[in-house]
Amino acid sequence: MTQSPYDAVAVRYAEQFRDSLRDRPLERALLGAFAELVRAGDAGEVLDLGCGPGYVTAHLRELGLNAFGVDASSAMIGLAREACPELRFEVGSMAALDLEDSSVVGVLARYSVIHTPPEDLPAVLAEIGRVLAPGGHLLISLFATDDPGATWQDYDHTVTTAYRWSPDHFAGLLREAGTAEVARTLCEPLPTDRRQFQELQLLARKG
Structure with a gap:
């Protein structure tokens, strides 16, 4: 359960990661490609799952997506609503989303599943x-x-226990969940990153 740990660090987390995309041009480019693919399909909403303080949700909106955010931490959602009052943010569990079947045309899960056992x-x-x-x-x-x-x-995450994954194994789990891999990137960490782990980005499409 990650709600309470993230509630406790919400303000400090929001300040620390306010500009988290600034020095990551490759990730910004991948988000741009994701947005372009979503815009090419049917119009609809895009879910930022584990949205935290909402900064990346706002970035998705700037890319032309009808994005909204869901996070388990009520403190994070409060900060997101304060920072981006024009956007929709809801408290919710990624294991039991309060959404209808097939109700969103895109999902971004940016480092939000890392704490899932x-x-x-x-x-x-x-x-x-x-x-x-x-x-x-x-x-x-x-x-x-x-x-x-x-x-x-x-690994020992600052907030609570987290997990990193074999890219091929994780892609297999995505296939089992009904989404086929379209592309992946493996990026080396920046010298300033506290965790010197490779960053994995997987883009998948539901058939």
């Missing part, structure tokens, strides 16, 4: 697949393992 992850990905409309796109960000023989590794 491996035994619970298939159910979370299935829930994402449930709310994503056929033809919709998912962009999911996490950290990659550095052990080629491991499907996942846990």
